Amino acid sequence: MRTGYLVDARYELEDACGSGSGGVVWTAFDRKLKRRVALKRSHAAADGVDRAQFRREAEIAAQVHHPNAISIFDAVDGDGCWLVMEYLPAVSLDKTLAETGPLPPERVARIGVQIAGALAAVHAGNIVHRDVKPGNILVTEDGLAKLTDFGISLWRAVTRDDDGRVSGTPAYVSPEVANGHPAGRASDVFSLGATLFAAVEGTPPFGRGEPEEVLRRVRRGEALPMRQAGPLVPLLEEMLRPQPDKRPTAEEIRTRLESLIGDWESPASRVEHPARVPFWRRPLLQASVVALVAILGTAVALGQEGPPDGRPQGSTGDLVGDERTADPCALLDPRRLRQFGPARLIATYGNFNRCDALVDVRAKAPLDVEVQLITRASRAVQGGPFDVVEEARQSGECDRTVVVDDGYAVRVSAKLANPPLDLCAVADAATGTVVEVLRHGPIPRRATPFPAGSLADLDACTLLDEQSLATLAAVDSGAAVNVFGNWACKWFNTVGGAGINLRYDQHPAQELLGGELVELGGHAGYVQLDTNKSCTVSIPLQPPGQPQRAHLDVLVLTVRGDQPALEYCPQAKSLAAVAAGNLPF
Structure with missing residues (x-):
């Protein structure tokens, strides 16, 4: 079996997402009902007795109906025995x-x-x-x-x-x-x-x-x-x-x-919130923002300690606090996104300052709502606390930036190629949640610490020294810009030439990284040419003595400028090798 294979002329196999002693589970696309499903097939060939038992047991399983039980949709006993089940990204x-x-x-x-x-x-x-x-x-x-x-x-x-x-x-x-x-x-x-x-x-x-x-x-x-x-x-x-x-x-x-x-409710039983227009888009509220802030401030003052004027508590940075413990997933609420389709949070997409909500909108891929905590030094952002900056629409993407305070902002992106709905409506719903959380700040802390040996404990801004940075003219080694948590660092070119972006990413351990495999100072690296005149090198890392995890930490270095991407690959490989060599493992 392979990706693209059609089971029963209906279910198009996508990825083999699990395998055990019993069988293999694939994600698949149901061409008839336009939805993603999970297909399970036995390792062993089924004889007539097995097929009869399979049909009986599938009939029994199909009788199970509960929000906390995986549903059985269909059974295919031709073309091998396949069970068609509810797909749950979990x-x-x-x-x-x-x-x-x-x-x-x-x-x-x-x-x-x-x-x-x-x-x-x-x-x-x-x-x-x-x-x-x-x-x-x-x-x-x-x-x-x-x-x-x-x-x-x-x-x-x-x-x-x-x-x-x-x-x-x-x-x-x-x-x-x-x-x-x-x-x-x-x-x-x-x-x-x-x-x-x-x-x-x-x-x-x-x-x-x-x-x-x-x-x-x-x-x-x-x-x-x-x-x-x-x-x-x-x-x-x-x-x-x-x-x-x-x-x-x-x-x-x-x-x-x-x-x-106590009062905790299963996500399966929570009442969905009706679709609402973000408060900053409501005409009456746009005309009376000051009055609204005053009212909100009074309500907060009655219920808890804090400033009575609705402003961020304290000085710059108080809403974010310790960058490495601020939880970006606290800025998203899957319930607010379920008006567009079933939604779930993922904390292991990309950098540690990021959280994603994947929304099943009955397309070939889920809609990705991405939230990132960033420093304003790493990205030019205009406006004051809680202002929402709308960015120019792009094909397959809609972006918003929420100003937190003088030092920080939150990037919100809704992304899906050929979307079946308005991406900006999704981005606005997510942005509304971000603003509400910030108004009740500070941002909640992460529920669990990073695992031992994680790159999250290391400062990316210290991995490149003056000698290595000298390979790119006019890059100031003392002008490293922290993107957030020192998990990503940028070095800008002072004369408009190539710049450097070094960051830590997370990647599923069972999935291969894209790009050409190269050897970089004892590490396996993957080199990719990007379409926007940049070259990226990714190095997956597994700290010695630590158990295998579901997601690998990846050191990612990009050199970007105004020349063809191929010209930047030698520097990107050299710098990535230096950065990996400066890691403690």
């Missing part, structure tokens, strides 16, 4: 745990309440999942969790003990299943308990190791102690009871977790 919980380690109890409870709700609905329909585990839970950037792989035994990873009776994943099976009994509702509850245990403690309750040894510990009930679960401990202990009839039901678990997380 990361499985097992990959999240591998990348970040244990999660805080509150976040685990939020995931758990959603999956418990899905299981309660499944059990009410007399369906048993049989393989609840972190790998079968998908979690989006905004916290939406969905359970997948409902009893599709043709693809389910199967592990058997010595007498061949056990199916499932050893670290998450219940004692009764480990002893060869059929799985039931209580078995799903046990598996969910083991999954939440692993999420909060960092390891499954019966540890890791050879399947036979893990199953023996499950049968003997030799669970590890809980040290980080906090308020989840009593409930997890009940879910992991050896006796099936002593465990709570999925509905009881959902109710108890709701009491722990």
